[in-house]
Amino acid sequence: MAEVKLFGAWASAFSIRIEMALKLKGVEYEYIEEDLNNKSPLLLKYNPVYKKIPVLAHNGKPIAESLVILEYIDETWEGPTLLPKDPYERAQARFWAKFLDEKCLPAMWKACWSTGEEQEKAKEEAIELLGFLDNEIKGKKFSGGDSIGLVYIVGNFVGYWFGIIAEVVGLEIVTHDKFPNFCKWINEYNSCSFVKEYLPPKDKLTARFKAWFEASHASK
Amino acid sequence: MAEVKLFGAWASAFSIRIEMALKLKGVEYEYIEEDLNNKSPLLLKYNPVYKKIPVLAHNGKPIAESLVILEYIDETWEGPTLLPKDPYERAQARFWAKFLDEKCLPAMWKACWSTGEEQEKAKEEAIELLGFLDNEIKGKKFSGGDSIGLVYIVGNFVGYWFGIIAEVVGLEIVTHDKFPNFCKWINEYNSCSFVKEYLPPKDKLTARFKAWFEASHASK
Numbered sequence: 090m091a092e093v094k095l096f097g098a099w100a101s102a103f104s105i106r107i108e109m110a111l112k113l114k115g116v117e118y119e120y121i122e123e124d125l126n127n128k129s130p131l132l133l134k135y136n137p138v139y140k141k142i143p144v145l146a147h148n149g150k151p152i153a154e155s156l157v158i159l160e161y162i163d164e165t166w167e168g169p170t171l172l173p174k175d176p177y178e179r180a181q182a183r184f185w186a187k188f189l190d191e192k193c194l195p196a197m198w199k200a201c202w203s204t205g206e207e208q209e210k211a212k213e214e215a216i217e218l219l220g221f222l223d224n225e226i227k228g229k230k231f232s233g234g235d236s237i238g239l240v241y242i243v244g245n246f247v248g249y250w251f252g253i254i255a256e257v258v259g260l261e262i263v264t265h266d267k268f269p270n271f272c273k274w275i276n277e278y279n280s281c282s283f284v285k286e287y288l289p290p291k292d293k294l295t296a297r298f299k300a301w302f303e304a305s306h307a308s309k
Numbered sequence: 310m311a312e313v314k315l316f317g318a319w320a321s322a323f324s325i326r327i328e329m330a331l332k333l334k335g336v337e338y339e340y341i342e343e344d345l346n347n348k349s350p351l352l353l354k355y356n357p358v359y360k361k362i363p364v365l366a367h368n369g370k371p372i373a374e375s376l377v378i379l380e381y382i383d384e385t386w387e388g389p390t391l392l393p394k395d396p397y398e399r400a401q402a403r404f405w406a407k408f409l410d411e412k413c414l415p416a417m418w419k420a421c422w423s424t425g426e427e428q429e430k431a432k433e434e435a436i437e438l439l440g441f442l443d444n445e446i447k448g449k450k451f452s453g454g455d456s457i458g459l460v461y462i463v464g465n466f467v468g469y470w471f472g473i474i475a476e477v478v479g480l481e482i483v484t485h486d487k488f489p490n491f492c493k494w495i496n497e498y499n500s501c502s503f504v505k506e507y508l509p510p511k512d513k514l515t516a517r518f519k520a521w522f523e524a525s526h527a528s529k
Binding site: 099138147150152153154157164177183184187188191 | 356358367370372373374376377378380381384385396397398400401402403407408411412441
């Protein structure tokens with residue numbers, strides 16, 4: 090049997106993406122929880138460039154960067170596909186996954202964790218990006234594959250993590266009157282059985298981010 | 310015949326990537342040069358999120374973001390492949406293409422165009438990243454597909470543009486004693502007939518970036 094190891098961290102949306110994909114495909118794997126303050130020598134050997142989780146090692150061969158790993162999983166194992174078959178639809182899925190990762194996620198993260206002028210700028214940017222998402226999601230599945238596709242998996246931060254963190258830090262930018270389609274999508278996302286089953290429980294994530302928030306305030 | 314249109318800018322490495330791929334595959338296309346100071350309504354309609362070139366329109370259906378377009382081209386047209394067949398090698402090609410695009414290119418661009426402390430920081434970062442590249446390239450083709458693969462095409466900025474811009478602005482960070490493998494690769498890159506034939510001539514690019522450099526100094 091092929092040996093599959095995942096080096097991850099339970100509270101990381103990037104790490105959970107890989108677990109979502111492996112579970113969807115029915116791939117058995119060994120999960121290694123990394124201490125992000127004291128990363129293991131094997132993780133650093135496997136990902137010397139970024140020194141980050143997640144890393145997937147398949148028969149001892151490592152792959153880093155969650156979007157790259159997701160495509161690898163889709164190409165390597167059978168089961169429900171993460172990317173559609175049609176090249177144009179594949180391009181659209183890749184475009185939105187990249188957009189979520191490179192634009193939305195950094196702006197939304199910064200809007201939550203920064204302060205003052207930097208936070209105001211990040212909020213403005215996040216609101217603009219949410220406008221694009223709201224428009225794109227309108228009347229669509231916004232999944233990027235079968236029912237749980239690439240975009241759905243990569244969307245775990247905006248669909249699940251962001252709401253939890255925003256509540257912890259008291260940030261209110263996602264309102265139903267401004268982003269009705271996005272809010273509808275989030276509701277669907279959170280009531281999906283796959284998400285409920287495989288994502289970390291809300292109370293556990295809330296406690297983790299509350300601890301971060303309190304620590305960041307205590308140090309100011 | 311399928312209608313293929315490329316909205317680009319002749320001096321942009323991102324735009325030329327798409328031309329390299331289309332030419333490699335033998336795809337006929339109409340090229341539309343965009344004025345980046347006054348972008349066409351069609352470009353803005355096709356890429357409302359980023360409002361950037363390149364955009365490929367295939368039978369009126371637009372695709373943005375050069376890495377996404379390159380995968381689309383590889384999946385849509387026959388001819389030499391941009392990505393290898395083996396899933397692990399594909400993942401490696403995607404990893405390095407992403408690394409070139411998201412890490413090297415911004416740091417190298419900033420090292421050229423910023424000043425003072427910001428420039429020093431960018432130079433340091435670029436040197437660290439070049440170290441990873443130098444190590445990776447050692448004894449390898451660093452192409453990511455057939456002879457001219459994805460990594461080779463995405464590498465057009467570090468392999469061609471960067472040397473030209475660095476000379477214009479008087480930046481010397483790529484030296485043979487520090488990065489012997491990278492320098493060897495650059496020499497090979499620049500003497501490749503495909504590169505010679507399809508990349509904008511050095512003197513034309515030099516003149517463009519010299520004009521930028523002088524304009525940026527005049528405005529200070």
